[in-house]
Amino acid sequence: MKEQPCHMSMRRAAIVAGAAYLAMFVPAIFANFFVLSGLVVEGDAATTTQNILANELLFRGGTASLLAVAVLDIVVAIGLYVFLAPAGKTLSLAGAWFRVAYSAVFAASLTSLAMIPGLLHEAGSLGEQLQTQVLLSVNTFNTGWMVGLLLFGVHLLAIGYLAFKSGYVPRLIGVLLLIAGLGYLVDTMGFVLVPGYALSLGQYTFIGELAFPVWLLIRGGKESRRASEA
Numbered sequence: 740m741k742e743q744p745c746h747m748s749m750r751r752a753a754i755v756a757g758a759a760y761l762a763m764f765v766p767a768i769f770a771n772f773f774v775l776s777g778l779v780v781e782g783d784a785a786t787t788t789q790n791i792l793a794n795e796l797l798f799r800g801g802t803a804s805l806l807a808v809a810v811l812d813i814v815v816a817i818g819l820y821v822f823l824a825p826a827g828k829t830l831s832l833a834g835a836w837f838r839v840a841y842s843a844v845f846a847a848s849l850t851s852l853a854m855i856p857g858l859l860h861e862a863g864s865l866g867e868q869l870q871t872q873v874l875l876s877v878n879t880f881n882t883g884w885m886v887g888l889l890l891f892g893v894h895l896l897a898i899g900y901l902a903f904k905s906g907y908v909p910r911l912i913g914v915l916l917l918i919a920g921l922g923y924l925v926d927t928m929g930f931v932l933v934p935g936y937a938l939s940l941g942q943y944t945f946i947g948e949l950a951f952p953v954w955l956l957i958r959g960g961k962e963s964r965r966a967s968e969a
Contacts, residue, residue, distance in 0.1 A: 749822055753959025756818025760952035763811040766804035774801025775877075784867075784874035791873065792859050802852045809849070812842040819898055822959060826905035834897030841890035848883030851876040888941070889927040895920030899947065912954060915947025 774797055778790040791798045820835035855876050858869065895916050903913025922944030929936040 749825075750960035752818045752821035753955040756815050756822060757952040757955030757959060759811045759814040759818065760948070760955070763808045763815075764949075766807045770801040770804040770808070774798060774804075779874075779877050784870035787877065788859070788870040788873045791855060795856055795859070798852075799856060802849060805849055805852070806846065809842045809846040812845070813839055816842070816894075822955070823898060823901040823905065825907075826901040830897055830901055834894050834901070837890050837894035837897065841887050841894060844887035844890065845884055848880045848887065851880040851883070885927055885930045888923045892920045892923030892927065895923065895947070902951070908959075909954065912947060912951050915950055917947075919944045919947045 778787065778794055778798060780786045780790070816835040816838035819838075820831050823831040823834070855873055858872060858876075899913050899916030899918075899920055901913075902908040902916055903910050905913075919941070922940035926936075926939060926941050929938060
């Protein structure tokens with residue numbers, strides 16, 4: 740009977756974290772691959788401005804979707820903290836704060852996108868200066884997001900290590916999370932240090948980010964006895 744509250748707490752945390760983790764994939768994919776990739780033309784300020792102006796509602800929807808992702812990130816951070824605390828409370832708390840910090844940086848970067856429709860409506864004409872400012876705002880968002888991924892990478896390293904050593908999460912998932920974290924770290928440092936850095940390891944090393952929430956929903960927290968012993 741004494742173990743029941745722990746079981747319920749960990750299981751609930753696993754479900755919340757797993758569900759929120761998977762839920763964010765939908766708005767993230769929509770915003771990145773259907774909105775930004777479809778409307779923003781790299782290096783072409785005029786076409787980008789025209790695309791956004793012609794599809795303003797879609798652009799606003801993409802920005803709102805990314806804001807939803809930032810909120811869901813915080814929910815995931817809380818759920819993972821509770822779930823992984825038995826494996827190491829201090830590191831689990833640190834990992835949660837790194838994800839919250841990443842969410843804050845990401846949300847702050849979104850202001851660069853949110854201001855674009857206002858710029859377009861306030862301007863009397865779509866002059867070259869305005870077009871340049873629109874593309875600059877998009878690039879500012881991308882830069883802020885890329886720098887924020889350093890914090891996200893550290894978060895993945897923390898939870899990957901905890902998952903690996905926990906005894907109640909498959910070690911393979913821990914390894915995949917560590918690989919995903921390293922991928923984001925390499926991408927961020929490459930972006931900052933290497934002119935014209937074009938690699939994107941994160942799009943190839945994200946498997947752990949998909950496997951972990953699926954496992955959390957199916958199995959996470961069910962073996963509370965092992966978690967308590969760990």
